[in-house]
Amino acid sequence: MHREIGPLRALANGVFCLGILAMAGFGAVQVAGKNWQVQETYHLAAAFDSISGLEPGGRVFVQGVDAGVVEAIVPPATPGDPVRLTLRIDARLRPLIRTDAEARIITQGVVGARVVEIQPGSADADVLPDGGLIASVRPMELADLMQKASQALERLDTVAGSAEEGLAEVNAIASAIREGEGTLGRLLTDDEPVNRLVRLTDRGERTLSDIQDNLDALKNTWPISRYFSRRGYDDRELALYRPNSSREAMMISESDLFSPGRAVLTKAGRDQLNRVAEWTKEHLAKNTEVVIASFTDSSLDDLMAERLTQQQAEAIREYLVENHGINSAGWFRSRTVAAVGFGRHRPRLPSAEPQGAFPDRRVEIILFTPQTPS
Structure with missing residues (x-):
């Protein structure tokens, strides 16, 4: 049995279909925007010894601003050659990226995705042209950090061992001094060496005073006095x-x-x-x-x-x-x-x-x- 659809229902079905198509189009635009396919963009290249888990579609940031994606990853042709990345960058940020800019691979957060971070460079440098190669900085790997931490702990352990040995030696010396052993021990337990040292110091001060008097007199004797005459004075203060x-x-x-x-x-x-x-x-x-x-x-x-x-x-x-x-x-x-x-x-x-x-x-x-x- 054939049943006809009324005008209102047909209109409602058409509006519903148009809504579905509009939502699908909006989603496609959003996906394209996330992949920088609908904005005006340009390309840069970067070469790394290791890309550390970075994948095509990875995000590119310029000073923390979402600026593009990793469009392609070209593996090395021979062992030891760098891995080459093709970066698609928002054209609005092009004036920021200069010839002395640097790119590095970092991790977003503690366990986040690997992304490319670009430091723009100095204001007096030229703008990096389309297709230009940006300088790269070797990424810091977790293994590198662990190795450095291990080396630091080894050095700390060595220092702690040396400190422990030094403290033991200091304690032995202090014990010997308290018991009156050695020169310092005798100085601490016997007044006579100290009295001799005081008398020697007094004698030295008197000797230095006599030497200063002799030097002052010597300034006024020929030919030494001629040196001070050339300078025009004997004593700077006077x-x-x-x-x-x-x-x-x-x-x-x-x-x-x-x-x-x-x-x-x-x-x-x-x-x-x-x-x-x-x-x-x-x-x-x-x-x-x-x-x-x-x-x-x-x-x-x-x-x-x-x-x-x-x-x-x-x-x-x-x-x-x-x-x-x-x-x-x-x-x-x-x-x-x-x-x-x-x-x-x-x-x-x-x-x-x-x-x-x-x-x-x-x-x-x-x-x-x-x-x-x-």
């Missing part, structure tokens, strides 16, 4: 102390005279010293003494700072003497011109200006003119 003299000073920043950390005058530095020479000539008297004091900051250690500032002060002294004759006090007299490198040291005697007003890296040209009683 070079700035002239209680019977008036004081005129000019401060110059190190950068106006030298390149940083150098003791060779620059062109601008020589021009600056030419102006300094004119200033000194306006204030020089026949008995004026000139002190060139150089200072630096704490960027160098004490020894290097003293050597740098001494050579800077001597370079200034040599230029002013040879080019402007500031060491001349008359036809038959010479003027003392001292070059003193203070390094990081700050003299006990403050300058005429507050110390905080001066930069650490500087040179001071100081004129001392003895004052006669009025």
